[in-house]
Amino acid sequence: MGKPLGIIVAVALAFALAACSDDPAVTGGPTGGSATASTGSTHEAAFPVTVEGTNGDLTIDARPERIVSLSPTATEDLFAIGAGAQVIAVDDQSNYPADAPTTDLSGFEPNVEAIVGYRPDLVVYATEPGDLGSSLEGLGITALQLNAAPDLDTAYDQIDQLGAATGHRDEAAALVERMRSDIQGLVDASDPATGTTFYYELDDTFYSVTSKTFIGKLFGLLGLRNIADAVGRGSGGYPQLSAEYIIESNPDLIFLADTKCCGQSAQTVAERPGWAALAAVSGGGVVPLDDDVAQRWGPRVVDLLRQISAAAAKMENAA
């Protein structure tokens, strides 16, 4: 009779104690850390620091010296803010800059064992295939997810977060400032009143992007009109267009983001059935892009926008 009651009391007590001891740890610990970090953030060497990734807030205790990047965009960001020397390995798709330490690590199908083999103190990745972040955290490795940016502001923020995470806050701020002013310059130079239309090609089966995507928004900044926007909702921003529709739309410009993946060029486009009659094809409006640059949201976005802007200006002068 007294025994069960005793057990109940003991269990209840244990819960109460656990609740008491847990609460301050959860609310007091990390939040306190983040507060101190943000107050001391003006100083370069301010660690520990709290950064915000797609996977939530992370506290980094010391300046990371063994960074593994599984994201080509993060690799470009890291090298552009002067953190390249701290990067010891990057994934197989990270082909820029040339001195990035490319390995056979995969960002799409990451192998946790292979990553841990580099003894990293920070892993930056873009796609979360399931439990990469939690697996690394479980092994005591800080994992920062920075997934595909939906807009320029997110791209800038990711550079700032990487600056904070690696101890290059000022360089990151300077880079973002430079990107902002370069892009503003291109936007100011553009003439949105011309109504120039374009078709953006992701692959040779006519997958395209709408203005809801990161790349689509870049074109929108310059006032170019996207023929893929005629597609209704539900396409997820990346519709496969009908050849008939592209021909009927007769866009002024055709941007090829499939020069590497699918070997497309102004010549192959002209050889497609029915495409030779397009204004862009006969008027030199087919613009080959670097697939890699077009798929990333790092510092080279400015180069991409410059290329688009130059093509649009050329088309307007010709008209």
Next chain:
Amino acid sequence: MSRTGRDRRLSARARATALGVVVLIAAVLIALLIGPVRIGAANVFRWLFSFGNAPPGMSEQQALILADLRLPRVIVAGLVGASLAASGAAYQAVFRNPLADPYLLGAAAGAGLGATIAVAYGPSDALDLTVPAAAFVGALIGVGLAYGLGRSSLGGRATTSLVLAGVAVASFLTAVQTFLQQQRSDTLRQVYTWILGRLGTTGWDDVRLALPSVALAIATLWAVRRLLDVIEVGDVEAQSLGLNVTRLRLVVVVAASLATAAAVAVAGLIGFVGLIIPHTVRMMVGGSYRSVLPLSVLFGASFLILVDTVARTVIAPAEIPIGVITAFIGAPFFVVVLRRNRRTA
């Protein structure tokens, strides 16, 4: 009594054939009339009757869309549908298995593997030749493995053993293909393009690519359609009637695999057609391959032409992958036909 029965069967076959031809003509017309770009029925008919010259009142662009995009696409869809349906019917006859189909037998998976090898490791400037050839070899290997495995190790004629072997072979070949794809990630996108289908980029090149193989394969199957009835009864019976069963089976399998490979090479992997069409035809006219094979060709072509019309119009100006729709329409359709058949039988 037997004479009137024979007449009735004959006229049923004649009626079904007439229906098949009418449906095919209707499907082609519908497919030409409907598309993401509005051309107008009157314009399409005038264009047809002026044999492809742009009639007055029709823009050059509309004529271009009809001639260079819509018409070749309709033809390719028809060829692919006819190939898949005819090869399905042929596999079902020679393996005496109602579930035999280019997909279940591993022919399509083999063709996909062949196409992958050609894209990833072959010369990049001759894909139009190497891909169909490699797909054909792959399809033959797939069927050969499935048949050999089903007969030798899983106990002969049982319906399930062939299907089980086909599933195992298809999984294995698909695994090899995925591995090769991963090894050559630079050609990944192109491989996907081949596998997922390219009807959206079809032009006259694809017609020229598919037509010879499809014509040869279907003509061969058509020529032996009477013998299919004999072989379906049983090897011993067929042999006692003086038929070289081994040779016939080889000819039929090679022809059906050629048709499958041509279909995969121009349109990617499209499921369900080889199963639904022959079974639907059997429910209409009975089991004789003298009717089943020609009607499968007609209805298979009509089916895929109509499905492709849906694929390019429902969310126009965007497209839906055609394989998604064959499954989406095909599965419920199959159930409906089965139920109706059971009720009337």
